[in-house]
Amino acid sequence: MSVTIKDIAKAAGVSHTTVSRALKGNPVISAQTTERIQELAQQMGYIPSAVAQSLLSRQTWTIGMVVTTIADPFVVQVVEGVEKVAQAANYSVFLATSHNNSDQEMAVVETLHRRRVDAIIVTSSRVGSLYSSQLDQIQVPIVLINNQEEGEYLRSVAADDRQGAQLAVEYLISLGHRRIGYLGVTDRPKSNRRRLAGYQTALTDTGIALDPSLMVHPPAKTDFERGQAELEKFLAAQTTAIFCYNDAVAVGLLVACRQRGIAVPGQLSVVGFDDIEMAQYVTPALTTIAQPLLTLGQQAMEMTLRLLDGQDVQNQSLACELVARETTGKPSSN
Amino acid sequence: MSVTIKDIAKAAGVSHTTVSRALKGNPVISAQTTERIQELAQQMGYIPSAVAQSLLSRQTWTIGMVVTTIADPFVVQVVEGVEKVAQAANYSVFLATSHNNSDQEMAVVETLHRRRVDAIIVTSSRVGSLYSSQLDQIQVPIVLINNQEEGEYLRSVAADDRQGAQLAVEYLISLGHRRIGYLGVTDRPKSNRRRLAGYQTALTDTGIALDPSLMVHPPAKTDFERGQAELEKFLAAQTTAIFCYNDAVAVGLLVACRQRGIAVPGQLSVVGFDDIEMAQYVTPALTTIAQPLLTLGQQAMEMTLRLLDGQDVQNQSLACELVARETTGKPSSN
């Protein structure tokens, strides 16, 4: 197997203790022996075993990251942010996928603990609250990113859905729109509610009355289908602009518009949320709200480092940004 | 810290050996004690330490995966394939990024070995050959995916560049094209050469003479710029179709066409390679060659499992597929 300090000790004719000390430059060892042993270790291709070190130090320098799926470009950026900060702090990242399945999520968290990761970061957790009972016995810090579930007793970093939604609708208002719709979802209640709240705030702040018929939450299998479902009703209600729960919904809506011959943004303006990769490539390019994904990951990891350091932390809410593209314009004057 | 078998032993009034045996259902322990201890372990929230187990068994059930960057949707799919097979075989995956930097790549491989991963998978390695000296001392199987470097003494899984390129050009020929160009790159010599070879084979097999002026490799900083650079020359040479090294080059070419008012595919057909996400969203949607990314990852992990099992393996070459979209058509009849 791998070279150990004992192998080096044997080769050098000293005890393994001396080798251990020499390798970390302990000044108590004579300069000559130190140099001789370091050279020998180099030659023999010695690389210390993090496993043995971890057993003793009770630290693995590892953080476990749970994501729904790595196939989602959304989570990829978050992971990148985490990885960046982690690497700079000498931590490695274990990636584990939950596939949006609660059982699976619990299972991977257990696997991570079994591997004695020093901390756990979970994106879009479905069951964050359940961890506490499982993990409060040990002291494994858990940080949640954009958790969908209620209950704020866990550490978390999240994009400010409300502020983002408000930004989107205020932009539409500034373009002159007054009949603005909201196309929401039913299966992510927390973020949907907050985006809806932002939508409502923007309208009422400007003195525009809320119209329940303009806020719809169609049931559908995929977000894309959701976007396609409700176009007719919106048009019948004189809607000139629609703010969608996310980009997938918005793209579905755009396709429906093309099929019906509705010009975007000529007859209808559309705004999405998330700024997924696709948003910039659809025609016309989608105006949307960008979550600070990279920052989300970085902040989560920085919060984790602080927790690891025994410091106190506060939950964070990060501002979103408007990305104005081609699906928004002034309302048609008919 | 965490609950250990000794804690359970103390609580149960038995030795830690008994606990260890009871927890894995060793039949030598009486049914009552076994049940009693398992229940106790459950209550106390015991989760065995993989660290301690690894130290003893010299196995970590961990494989290290080195990627250039996780930001590339290309690698994401490969990672997904690896993860899928790994998880099914009870392995966890350590993800490490090299940022296309040789030093960095060597460094992360060392980190992975320090953590005593059971095997290493590297995508698009720049320095695959250098590992051998570093790692042949220990027995860590390394599998390379789409490695750019020459030398076949390492295990590898790769997409068949040559076959893919041939597929692309044969398709153009079947549409009626005869003046077909190749727009290549200079900084990935291995795959470029193979794609060029596929291009040439397709032509000569059909009895079309090779024209050196139709094979260009413009120097440029980005693939995108490369695509923009050579349009004029191709047009002057009566080219009716161009096969590009990859999609990024192709997209650059498409933009150049739009700027020059060249209709695609009316006046010029374009084919890319890789089928990146963007390919389906550009207008017109890009015809391209898809690498079997998921399969690439799966096969690499399966090969790894076989190596871990002491079996013999053979390097693999996986077939690519044509994805016909909108940038290809019959040549204009002028």
Added chain:
DNA sequence: TTGTACGCGTTATCAA
């Protein structure tokens, strides 16, 4: 059926 002792590779404590 259960317990004792040892070792995995490393570091820390104490003694020489």
Added chain:
DNA sequence: TTGATAACGCGTACAA
């Protein structure tokens, strides 16, 4: 300045 020894948590050969 160096070395012997114990410990981290677990599994296993051997003894009881």
